Amino acid sequence: MANVVAATIEYFRPSTLEVKEIDASIHPYFWMLSIPFHCCLYPYRTIINLEKDQIVRSDESLCGKTVSYRPYSSIGMVQQGSCFCLQCVDSNLGPLMVGWGCDDEWTKETVTELKVRGDAYSDRNQIQLTDEVAHRTTRVFEKMQAIEQHLEAHPQVLTITER
Numbered sequence: 001m002a003n004v005v006a007a008t009i010e011y012f013r014p015s016t017l018e019v020k021e022i023d024a025s026i027h028p029y030f031w032m033l034s035i036p037f038h039c040c041l042y043p044y045r046t047i048i049n050l051e052k053d054q055i056v057r058s059d060e061s062l063c064g065k066t067v068s069y070r071p072y073s074s075i076g077m078v079q080q081g082s083c084f085c086l087q088c089v090d091s092n093l094g095p096l097m098v099g100w101g102c103d104d105e106w107t108k109e110t111v112t113e114l115k116v117r118g119d120a121y122s123d124r125n126q127i128q129l130t131d132e133v134a135h136r137t138t139r140v141f142e143k144m145q146a147i148e149q150h151l152e153a154h155p156q157v158l159t160i161t162e163r
Helices: 002-011 028-033 104-153
Strands: 020-023 045-050 054-061 064-071 079-083 086-090
Touching (some): 020 104, 079 104, 086 104
Antiparallel strands (some): 045 054
16 A cells, blocks of 8 residues: 555656746737727736646736746636637636637647646655555544553553442
């Protein structure tokens, strides 16, 4: 059992997932055409850095640059969304759309990459929790055995008195 847990934890180590950068920026002309809808608040440049243990999202808009750091376990459900011909990635990171919004291949690749990383870290965390619970249970069991051995070595006579 311990070998299986150790092998599984080794499989999901952050070193097995490579660092990757995804440019999720929309096309500048598409951004300018959609100004009446987003009033210049929507970012014109979005970069997603998939690091070993977290996701870094950098958004640049006319209001400034925003950088957010999130662990993979907070991605939540990742799916491909669409509105007419526009394709996007829906997750807790917010909607991601590239170019003119019609790149179905990019959307599918990004959804797959985020799902793999989110599942790997979710499974990895669950395995670590299970391993920790097993370790603590073993320690409690060993302490119980030590108490039993102590009581067997030093028997005491208890008298029960009635009131």
